[in-house]
Amino acid sequence: MSETQESGPAGLAIYTIGLALAVVLTATSFWVANTSLLWSPGIPLGLAVLAIAQMGVHLVFFLHITTAADKTNNVLALAFGLLVVFLVVAGSLWIMGDLNTSMVPMHHGSP
Amino acid sequence: MNIAVEIRPAALPAVLPITSETAAASKRIVAGYGFWLFLLSDIIMFAALFAAYAVLAGATAGGPGGAELFSQTNVAIETACLLASSYTCGLMSLAVNSRRRVAFYVAAVVTLALGAAFLALEIREFADMIARGATPQSSAFLSAFFTLVGCHGLHVAIGLVWLIVMMAQVAVKRFRASVVRRLLCFSLFWHALDIIWVALFTVVYLMGVLP
Numbered sequence: 001m002s003e004t005q006e007s008g009p010a011g012l013a014i015y016t017i018g019l020a021l022a023v024v025l026t027a028t029s030f031w032v033a034n035t036s037l038l039w040s041p042g043i044p045l046g047l048a049v050l051a052i053a054q055m056g057v058h059l060v061f062f063l064h065i066t067t068a069a070d071k072t073n074n075v076l077a078l079a080f081g082l083l084v085v086f087l088v089v090a091g092s093l094w095i096m097g098d099l100n101t102s103m104v105p106m107h108h109g110s111p
Numbered sequence: 112m113n114i115a116v117e118i119r120p121a122a123l124p125a126v127l128p129i130t131s132e133t134a135a136a137s138k139r140i141v142a143g144y145g146f147w148l149f150l151l152s153d154i155i156m157f158a159a160l161f162a163a164y165a166v167l168a169g170a171t172a173g174g175p176g177g178a179e180l181f182s183q184t185n186v187a188i189e190t191a192c193l194l195a196s197s198y199t200c201g202l203m204s205l206a207v208n209s210r211r212r213v214a215f216y217v218a219a220v221v222t223l224a225l226g227a228a229f230l231a232l233e234i235r236e237f238a239d240m241i242a243r244g245a246t247p248q249s250s251a252f253l254s255a256f257f258t259l260v261g262c263h264g265l266h267v268a269i270g271l272v273w274l275i276v277m278m279a280q281v282a283v284k285r286f287r288a289s290v291v292r293r294l295l296c297f298s299l300f301w302h303a304l305d306i307i308w309v310a311l312f313t314v315v316y317l318m319g320v321l322p
Contacts, residue, residue: 015201081151092162
């Protein structure tokens, strides 16, 4: 990432490939969300997969996070960050979903 | 464990500046690494906002939901602006690496214009929603929406100010080492904002309008 000194045609090619992949993934996301051709219960999962793929493309082609030996620290920090993100999001949804189902049913409109 | 052995070669040059040459290189690595840690903490803050939004997405309190409020066309244009600005930010980094000032200014101005277009579209969308009565205080869903999307918009606004400052610094100080380091941090910041936007348009705008 930080120590990358790439320039010239190679660097331009990396950014352009990244842009092309990102455009394809974004266009697919918008198409998936608006089409009626696909099995509708699978669409949220499909969108999540597309988004994660695009975030991967951005990390590799724009932020230059790779598995090269000199980038191990950056990748380890990223892995830890992703662990915390997963715990925060999945944990919140799990706990709040649990609370929701065990709540006493309320009638809207009554005090 | 293996991991401890593996990270040592990468960590060593950063903590042991021997000659002035390695010291200059290590400062660049340390600045990039430190800023990367800040970005990860920022992403974790966004994760908390995403979690709040996901929990509250159904709590519309009888008010309008995502399907009635969001315009897919608007979001598609916003996404295109931010993605294109991320690309021109990459071109800007290339210009900085090869010390081409004119190319740097062109890429920076295009990045600035695309970022400003994104922000203008977002502000217009917010104003439109508020004009239709969908204010942050009308439901938990809208509170979470305005907090999450507004926080991203605020980051973009800060990024635009930062970019203007960097253009001024290049004009006055040229490509000296400290300026190049700041430009590196800026490009990391700008690319990270685009990553957060990918999660945002998927979770909020695309999943939010599914039947």
